[in-house]
């Protein structure tokens with residue numbers, strides 16, 4: 001009987017020769033949240049992105065109103081002649097264009113990560129992403145001046161399935 005022996009203290013770590021470089025310990029960044037489900041077009045269901053192909057990011061970015069929603073929204077807010085001013089920290093505001101500031105995005109690394117996506121011509125250094133099949137959008141954007149591999153999909157403008 002080994003009564004009084006503290007159990008499990010320093011048990012078996014006899015490898016005294018292993019001098020680990022401390023740098024490896026710094027790799028403890030919390031794992032980024034990735035998309036758990038397939039992202040599809042809200043309108044036609046076209047597959048945009050497979051699961052775990054994007055990471056969740058928060059940033060304030062202006063996107064023009066969705067093409068297929070724009071009309072009904074416009075009639076509802078009849079008297080709103082001037083688009084609302086956006087705070088200075090909202091990126092890529094396009095003056096005179098109806099839209100909204102969004103904050104929740106999926107960051108997609110590289111154009112070829114997408115299953116399907118359409119890309120507009122650039123408007124003030126931004127290319128808008130649309131559904132490749134029905135062209136509904138914009139569902140996201142790519143900043144021409146930013147990293148060429150960074151594509152952002154607005155979470156509120158796609159469906160998870």
Ligand SMILES: [Zn+2]
Pocket residue numbers: 041042043044045046131132133134135136
């Ligand atoms: Zn579509």
